Amino acid sequence: MKKLSIPINLTVIIMSLKGRNFLSLQEYTPEDIRLILNKACEFKSNKKKESNDGFPLAGKKLCLIFQKPSTRTLVSFDIAMKELGGYTVILHSRDIQLGRGETIYDTGKVLSRYCDIIMARVYLHDDLIQLAKGSFPIPVINGLSDLLHPCQILADLMTIEEYKKELKNLNLVYVGDGNNVANSLLIGCSKMGINITIACPKNYEPNDIIINTSKQFAKKSNCEIKIMHSAQEAVKGSDIIYTDTWVSMGQEKEKQFREKIFRPFQVNTQILKLAQPDVIVMHCLPAHRGYEITDDVIDGPRSVVFDQAENRLYVQKALLYLLLKD
């Protein structure tokens, strides 16, 4: 049989994320995620240098749209883009024609004539899809929707790796509401081989479709997904405990009711005692102290929540760089 000789350059896989939307981690392979995390670490370790690689995004324009409030996402994207040499325009939907009924599709079409990339924080996930259709070929980044919060999970993966040295074979337990953060954690963990358990009250589980899709990813990366209804049972032996607000933006009317239902899902000292001694505690912030997390835990030695917040800057830099740079 004739031996097939493969030219060396064909065996090299060139990975580029240029021009892609970042609406969910679902469309990103573990290798894509690895590329973003590595670039983020590079930016973090270069932070003391005046600039990284000059100003690689000099002259590029990022438009940030907010239908909901934000501290971390707004500030970290704004600073990330400026440190890379680009510009930002920050739009709150109440101040632009979107708030008066201009469609999000038309808004995307118009913004694509001025900007190189758009980040949007919205209520309906479908709005991001419409925005991306309108702005094509200008990419759109999801800065949080009711369904997903993928930028947060990039920062979380980076933080986990900093503390635990690798992502595989860890047990992460998310305690609380099966919300946008829980949905994106399911996707991110299952892609990267982290065992993930969601401990939530009955009827507050993450999205069914996302659970099932994540189970497929988990099979590939050889990890496990569990949904449980007892925080105490779930956290036994865990390496990472993660929580988020019981009342997400847009759910304010349910506040009183939710605070009752979620009370047994508070991350406090008793819960921590059931985990591994070197457990780390995570929260995407903003935290509601005394509700989903107690002061002693968030301010305690196991908490890494402010590292997570800091790492938003580096993952966002990496994302902007990789989506825009040739």
Ligand code: CP
């Ligand atoms: N975690 C997070 O996205 O925070 P902000 O709502 O302040 O952006």
Ligand code: NVA
């Ligand atoms: N689940 C929260 C996340 C805030 C960053 C919310 O959607 O309000």
